[in-house]
Amino acid sequence: MHLLCGVIAAVLVLHVIAVGALFFIWAERKIAGRIQDRLGPTRVGGKFGWLQTLADGVKLIAKEDFIPRDADAPLFKVAPYIAFAASFAAFLALPFADGAVAHHVNTAVFFVLAVLGLEVFGVILAGYASGSKWSLFGAMREAAQVVSYEVPLGMCVVIPVFVAGTMNLTTIGEMQAGWFNNWLVFHDPFTFIAAIVYFTCATASVNRAPFDLAEAESELVAGFHTEYSGLRWSFFFMAEYGSMFLVSALATILFFGGWHPPIPVDIWIMDAFADPDLLATGSLKDAVPSWITFAVMLIGIATLVAKSVIGVIVMMWVRWTFPRLRIDQVMATCLKYCVPIAAVCFVGSMTWETLDLPSLNTINRYEVHEDWSEENVVNNDATIDQREDENHDDESSDVMDGEEAPIEEDSVAVRNGLSLQEGE
Amino acid sequence: MGILAAVNSVYWHEFFFMLFAGISVVFAVCVLVTQNIVRMAFYLVLSLGSTAGLFFLAGAEFVGAMQLMIYVGGTLVLLIFGVMLTAQQRYVKMNTHPTDWVLATIVGGSLLVMLIGAAVGVDSWKDSTASKRALESLDADDARTATPLGLALTGVRVDKLDSDPALAKGQSGYLLPFIIVSVHLLVVLIGAAYMARTKRSATAPVGRAERARLNIMQMEHETDDVVYLASKQSSSSLLGSSQKQAEESTDEAEE
Numbered sequence: 001m002h003l004l005c006g007v008i009a010a011v012l013v014l015h016v017i018a019v020g021a022l023f024f025i026w027a028e029r030k031i032a033g034r035i036q037d038r039l040g041p042t043r044v045g046g047k048f049g050w051l052q053t054l055a056d057g058v059k060l061i062a063k064e065d066f067i068p069r070d071a072d073a074p075l076f077k078v079a080p081y082i083a084f085a086a087s088f089a090a091f092l093a094l095p096f097a098d099g100a101v102a103h104h105v106n107t108a109v110f111f112v113l114a115v116l117g118l119e120v121f122g123v124i125l126a127g128y129a130s131g132s133k134w135s136l137f138g139a140m141r142e143a144a145q146v147v148s149y150e151v152p153l154g155m156c157v158v159i160p161v162f163v164a165g166t167m168n169l170t171t172i173g174e175m176q177a178g179w180f181n182n183w184l185v186f187h188d189p190f191t192f193i194a195a196i197v198y199f200t201c202a203t204a205s206v207n208r209a210p211f212d213l214a215e216a217e218s219e220l221v222a223g224f225h226t227e228y229s230g231l232r233w234s235f236f237f238m239a240e241y242g243s244m245f246l247v248s249a250l251a252t253i254l255f256f257g258g259w260h261p262p263i264p265v266d267i268w269i270m271d272a273f274a275d276p277d278l279l280a281t282g283s284l285k286d287a288v289p290s291w292i293t294f295a296v297m298l299i300g301i302a303t304l305v306a307k308s309v310i311g312v313i314v315m316m317w318v319r320w321t322f323p324r325l326r327i328d329q330v331m332a333t334c335l336k337y338c339v340p341i342a343a344v345c346f347v348g349s350m351t352w353e354t355l356d357l358p359s360l361n362t363i364n365r366y367e368v369h370e371d372w373s374e375e376n377v378v379n380n381d382a383t384i385d386q387r388e389d390e391n392h393d394d395e396s397s398d399v400m401d402g403e404e405a406p407i408e409e410d411s412v413a414v415r416n417g418l419s420l421q422e423g424e
Numbered sequence: 425m426g427i428l429a430a431v432n433s434v435y436w437h438e439f440f441f442m443l444f445a446g447i448s449v450v451f452a453v454c455v456l457v458t459q460n461i462v463r464m465a466f467y468l469v470l471s472l473g474s475t476a477g478l479f480f481l482a483g484a485e486f487v488g489a490m491q492l493m494i495y496v497g498g499t500l501v502l503l504i505f506g507v508m509l510t511a512q513q514r515y516v517k518m519n520t521h522p523t524d525w526v527l528a529t530i531v532g533g534s535l536l537v538m539l540i541g542a543a544v545g546v547d548s549w550k551d552s553t554a555s556k557r558a559l560e561s562l563d564a565d566d567a568r569t570a571t572p573l574g575l576a577l578t579g580v581r582v583d584k585l586d587s588d589p590a591l592a593k594g595q596s597g598y599l600l601p602f603i604i605v606s607v608h609l610l611v612v613l614i615g616a617a618y619m620a621r622t623k624r625s626a627t628a629p630v631g632r633a634e635r636a637r638l639n640i641m642q643m644e645h646e647t648d649d650v651v652y653l654a655s656k657q658s659s660s661s662l663l664g665s666s667q668k669q670a671e672e673s674t675d676e677a678e679e
Binding site (some may be wrong): 072105106108113115118120121124140142147167208 | 460462463466469473485486488490493494496497500501503504507508570572635
């Protein structure tokens, strides 16, 4: 039964990538067309050419699956699937709304970043295994670029993690409920800059123009996928569009309010249907009937997808507006601009949070802390009292200031978690 | 990993454990057997990746993600170097000398014997119900290891809060090792950057193109595992493969 749930979740996520790629490729052609004063696809599927991608897909399936003579055949065959699998695996930990996540990972931010970094393996293997110098050049550029851009990307991601006080994407998203001023991007000026730097680095790390050096068609034919054809070629593109959506969704959750609409429609709905008796004792989520919770979750998914699609469309807009950078310019952008800016933002944002300077956000990071154990929910009041008591007589815990909330609340859960490590 | 949430029964848990362990072992053997450097690195990635799967299966999500980031990501640099080295055909195949095989078998075999001895020797691991009980206590949502880990690194052992208060005053968690490692990494980082700089100015009197080529040769010889430096090197050395582009890289360096 649980296994079935897991399989359903995996299949749903797979469809997010596949259907997403179908839509994004069509959108890319339309947007490219409009930006270049053309119409883009118009014929297939009646109006707007919305079936164009499907027609392309049929064409790609029908194409010959060609393997060059000099290629390292097994690696050549497996490379597209690695790129795709990395993109797919990162989606497993990405929450689409509160509760709408394939697998709830406590350190989801870290997991997503770690897995996203693996996508480059597919590209490097493809470049090496093709046995073509164009592919090899493309792969090496990609390796240099992605590995470098992971540094500022990681720094930018740490900033909202620090402000929120958790690496749990669901908690970070839930924290930004309410009006749009609660979004972490408006927390302070540094997070605002960090959001822009994050988006730049994310564009580079998913290998999109103006950072698409790996496939620079004017110099390298088609870069790492020069020798690929048919379905294997399309797997690279599914991975690319999947990653684009992924980094946009991550940006949405980390900076732009996650699954909460800019106007708190979801909270109004829940307020309207909430049972006043339950509301007095529990949280808003517990007080509404389950179908309302489900409806709000659907609104949340729609909001997140809409925001992420906007992010992807901005990436396309950038692609068809800016010329491609040279490889040394790409590296300079990363190491001379993005890394220092991200570092300054990190220190600035930390200072802002520590000094408790005025912020547009009304987030209280300690109120919405991740609930660690079942006992926590029940004994919430008791633990707060206990915590205040311990504040008085235990000096050592004062050092931790706000962080002590999770410690005291859940020493049971903590011990459960740590029993594993003690074995080591 | 989506499966992890779903697996509550011991049967499936054991199935996936065997699967990941099997993949890990099989590809570890493949690393030994194969002769192609790039494939070796690739098999190593698969082996380390499925080890990360084992960590996720055990509920240690942070350690699993760390495994992916550090080991698998570190092997990425290895792979890049492998690709760079094997661009020349004569390095594609790597033949291991029989003496090396014997030596490696002795070292590896003795380690294996010791590990098996240790694995069999622990009494609490012999209890067949122990794994079942551990699994029951390990709800998928309950596997929260990151915060206690982070707190322990910053000096608060949340797992030892109930211990003797007299002893608790002297506890600093893993703060000191953490700081030592951080400072060490920082020194390595700065040192690598510094060495790259001085060598550049030392070769100043040589002609422009020659200087660029020397730079690149020196950079290639530095097998530093500082990740972004490695990436910078790989890009520069690729550029260096043709004279014209080598000059470009010099321009870049002089900026």
